[in-house]
Amino acid sequence: MIPTVPELPADVQALKERLAAFVEREVYPLEQRVAEAGRIEDARVDELRRKARAEGFSMLNMPEEAGGGALSMLGQVALEEESGKATNGLGFAVLDRGPAELWDIATPEQRERYVAPILRGEFREAWAVTEPGAGSDVSALAATAERDGDEWVLNGEKWFVTSEGEPGFYLVLAVGEGEQLLFIVPRGAPGLELARTPGFLHDPYLDHHPELVLRDCRVPDANRIPEGGGEGAREWFLVERLFIAARCCGAAARSLDLARAYALEREAFGVRIAEHQGVSFQLADSLTELLAARLLTYHAAAAFDTEPDRKVVHGKVAMAKLYASEAAGRIVDRALQVLGGRGYMTESPVARFYREVRVDRIWEGTSEIQRLIVSRGLLKRGVETYLR
Numbered sequence: 001m002i003p004t005v006p007e008l009p010a011d012v013q014a015l016k017e018r019l020a021a022f023v024e025r026e027v028y029p030l031e032q033r034v035a036e037a038g039r040i041e042d043a044r045v046d047e048l049r050r051k052a053r054a055e056g057f058s059m060l061n062m063p064e065e066a067g068g069g070a071l072s073m074l075g076q077v078a079l080e081e082e083s084g085k086a087t088n089g090l091g092f093a094v095l096d097r098g099p100a101e102l103w104d105i106a107t108p109e110q111r112e113r114y115v116a117p118i119l120r121g122e123f124r125e126a127w128a129v130t131e132p133g134a135g136s137d138v139s140a141l142a143a144t145a146e147r148d149g150d151e152w153v154l155n156g157e158k159w160f161v162t163s164e165g166e167p168g169f170y171l172v173l174a175v176g177e178g179e180q181l182l183f184i185v186p187r188g189a190p191g192l193e194l195a196r197t198p199g200f201l202h203d204p205y206l207d208h209h210p211e212l213v214l215r216d217c218r219v220p221d222a223n224r225i226p227e228g229g230g231e232g233a234r235e236w237f238l239v240e241r242l243f244i245a246a247r248c249c250g251a252a253a254r255s256l257d258l259a260r261a262y263a264l265e266r267e268a269f270g271v272r273i274a275e276h277q278g279v280s281f282q283l284a285d286s287l288t289e290l291l292a293a294r295l296l297t298y299h300a301a302a303a304f305d306t307e308p309d310r311k312v313v314h315g316k317v318a319m320a321k322l323y324a325s326e327a328a329g330r331i332v333d334r335a336l337q338v339l340g341g342r343g344y345m346t347e348s349p350v351a352r353f354y355r356e357v358r359v360d361r362i363w364e365g366t367s368e369i370q371r372l373i374v375s376r377g378l379l380k381r382g383v384e385t386y387l388r
Contacts, residue, residue: 003302009075013078016078019094022051027048031352052095058096058121059096059119062098066111074298076301078298078301080095087251088202092206099118102232105182105232110184126161126163127236128173135366138233142175143157143172145183150221153218154183155215161210161211164206166187171184171185172212182233183225190217193212202355238317244360244364248293252324252332254353255349259339273338282338283334283338290331300316304317312377312385315374318369318370318377
């Protein structure tokens with residue numbers, strides 16, 4: 001039986017504490033520089049990434065045979081929680097994760113040609129799944145893949161592609177021969193066009209979300225992931241949803257800590273505002289929701305590691321993402337209210353979190369999609385299945 005509140009191993013706890021200190025020491029000052037400049041400087045991010053690699057924070061999710069840390073999902077979630085305390089997406093440069101989901105389904109030649117350079121830090125990959133008419137509902141994909149000899153011809157549009165700078169290749173999900181197929185499409189492939197890179201509410205942000213157009217884009221059959229398709233994409237979504245929940249816990253914890261400190265310092269009507277119930281009750285609600293979100297997220301991570309029924313894991317991860325992302329929105333909103341005008345200035349981390357955590361209820365599956373997953377699982381398997 002999965003422990004409701006799993007305990008972190010001593011080595012993971014020590015790594016989590018080291019990462020927390022690193023984020024505070026190296027990332028928080030960089031955040032302020034970004035706030036002042038209104039942009040992210042690539043050279044400084046590269047320096048941050050090098051420092052993080054030197055500290056041993058990179059590729060911890062990859063298996064040992066790939067040279068990674070083979071960290072459990074519970075351990076990864078504990079670290080993602082700390083990276084979530086960074087704004088502007090800078091935590092992604094600290095916990096530089098490898099494409100473990102791709103490693104699991106790629107051929108040996110694909111691993112060597114495309115995954116190995118990522119592990120060496122030469123470039124990163126980008127998943128191209130979402131389309132103008134297919135977001136959370138991946139079954140509505142319109143992109144097509146047609147076999148032509150030993151090649152595939154891809155056509156379609158991809159939106160909201162998560163890409164930090166210029167990726168080495170895109171993982172494109174398309175429909176071909178009656179099923180969903182996954183392809184490695186190198187940057188610069190003939191027929192692959194970067195249509196535009198729209199701005200988003202959370203900018204300046206480390207990741208960009210360009211729109212791609214594939215017009216008779218040809219890739220060799222060797223670039224098709226033989227065991228990928230919809231199942232490979234679903235596993236990627238599963239991991240990302242869990243990491244979103246963890247980062248939401250981190251963002252909420254930092255915001256609440258800042259609100260608490262300000263409430264103990266700021267005076268109004270002759271007393272510290274923390275002594276007014278209008279403030280203290282907001283802090284109490286936030287702490288309660290934060291603990292609930294954190295416990296649910298850690299529980300889902302433990303289920304990921306030990307629960308044999310993947311459908312049950314999907315349900316628990318959906319609950320974690322749903323609750324943590326919505327709770328984070330409420331907690332950050334309350335923190336900004338406690339901070340007042342100071343919290344609304346972009347120099348405040350809470351102001352940045354306010355615009356950043358909103359998307360966590362949308363990407364990698366909206367809150368509504370998570371509720372569908374949870375409700376369908378409940379109706380099919382009953383209550384007790386999800387309480388174990």
